[in-house]
Amino acid sequence: MGLPDTGNSGLELVLGLSLSGAEETNSPSKADNVLRSTMPCPNFTATSNSEPSLTLGLSGERYQAQVPRKVDVNKACEDPLELSRQTSPHSAVSSFSNGRVKRERDLSSEEVEAERVSSRVSDEDEDGTNARKKLRLTKEQSALLEESFKQHSTLNPKQKQALARQLKLRPRQVEVWFQNRRARTKLKQTEVDCEFLKKCCETLTDENRRLQKELQELKALKLAQPMYMPMPAATLTMCPSCERLIGGSDAASKKSPFSSMAPKNHFFSPFTNPSAAC
DNA sequence: TAATGGTGAGAACTTACATCA
DNA sequence: TATGATGTAAGTTCTCACCAT
Secondary structure, three states, X not given: OOOOOOOXXXXXXXXXXXXXXXXXXXXXXXXXXXXXXOOOOOOOOOOOOOOOOOOOOOOOOOOOOOOOOOOXXXXXXXXXXXXXXXXXXXXXXXXXXXXXXXXXXXXXXXXXXXXXXXXXXXXXXXXXXXOOOOOOOOHHXXXXXXXXXXXXXXXXXXXXXXXXXXXXXXXXXXXXXXXXXXXXXXXXXXXXXXXXXXHHHHHHHHHHHHHHHHHHHHHHHHHHOOOOOOOOHHHOEEOOOOOOEEXXXXXXXXXXXXXXXXXXXXXXXXXXXXXXXX
């Protein structure tokens, strides 16, 4: 963090933030009220682990703009059969040629046939065109999926099969639902992290401002009273909440006057440590 | 009241990458 | 080590429901 040069006063400001135990809200959202607006936090590195790191940079490291490598298969190929030949070998529901390879491994022959039929029904309308139909899950289906997701956010093939049978869905649909559910959870967590870091940033900015002010006051004091007994600057601390100056024997008696001079390798946490001085 | 356009949610899809046999 | 199969994350596309006009 680049702080303004404080001159040759010998005083130094070091700010840090300790984010210990940031809550990981791993629970799936009930309301699923996911904010769509993506907050631009270019200087944050928000992670979803228990100790999110805060990186405040000045410039440069922006999120790399993703260049969408767009291949519009619908436009690239009008022919459904040709289209099915072009689809990904891993994910295509409606392509029987390639996409079935891995899934059929888990399915009995009857199940494969059943799924094949249901896929045909769902993927093609009366005209035989390959219109994508959007599945609407019933409340019961959603509830069961959510319940299952709470227990484990990923499914093994057997669990997928069982769940699909129970829900009267295709295993692929269950699989997709879990993929999307994980994505939503992660997105929400990222937003929570971003909000948290934003608050941290605001608090640090305030703290910085206060300390700069304190520094100016101390400098003015030093000029006004050249004969005063210099007190180790590090023993002077301003409480961020009550804005009182604490120092001298009080602070010095607690610890070495130089102990706080060393750059602290942690950040000030506005939530766990509202005031380090109090 | 029906038609229409905008928008959000989420299901489905594509691609890239990691892992494993 | 190379290779193919597989699973997952990330990003995108597309459908549908809802709402305002």
